[in-house]
Amino acid sequence: xxxxxxxxxxxxxxxxxxxxxxxxxxxxxNTYKAxxxxxxxxxxxxxxxxxxxxxxxxxxxxNKQIRCFWFDVLDGRFEHELIAGSESGKFAAYVVKxxxxxxx
Numbered sequence: 001x002x003x004x005x006x007x008x009x010x011x012x013x014x015x016x017x018x019x020x021x022x023x024x025x026x027x028x029x030n031t032y033k034a035x036x037x038x039x040x041x042x043x044x045x046x047x048x049x050x051x052x053x054x055x056x057x058x059x060x061x062x063n064k065q066i067r068c069f070w071f072d073v074l075d076g077r078f079e080h081e082l083i084a085g086s087e088s089g090k091f092a093a094y095v096v097k098x099x100x101x102x103x104x
Contacts, residue, residue, distance in 0.1 A: 001039065006043065008048065009040070009043060010043060011049070013043070013044055016040065017044065017047060017049070019040075020037070020040045020041055020044050020050060021049065021050065021053060023036050023037035023040060023041065024041055024053050024057060025038045026048070026062065026066065027042070027062075027066075027068075028063065029063055029065040029066050031074075034066060038069055041054055041070075042073060044075070049100065051087075053078070054070050054073070054074065055070075055074065057070045058070035058071040058073075058074050059071070065096075067103065068101060068103035070103075071102075071103040072103060073102075074099050075100065075102060075103075076099070077099055077100065077102075078096050078097070078098055078099070078100055079097040080094045080096060081094065081095050081096075081097045081101060082094060083095055
């Protein structure tokens with residue numbers, strides 16, 4: 001999702017909260033429902049109800065892939081590291097640093 005779409009989604013998150021809560025009920029990881037829940041759930045992680053549901057999923061979901069995805073998100077597995085331009089020292093991009101999973 002590009003920055004504009006992400007900004008629009010976050011600005012209107014109150015409209016999408018119930019949809020995201022339903023998406024989080026996905027049982028099978030390779031379905032559209034599960035994949036959408038991974039994307040949109042992370043964007044609404046600051047919402048207390050969504051956060052609580054994701055915490056529960058990260059411990060109790062029967063599917064390991066879904067459970068570990070959310071465990072890793074909450075555990076801070078992926079870190080966005082700033083890369084500066086070599087000449088100017090100004091922002092160039094982010095690289096995602098994988099600190100490894102502790103999910104079992």
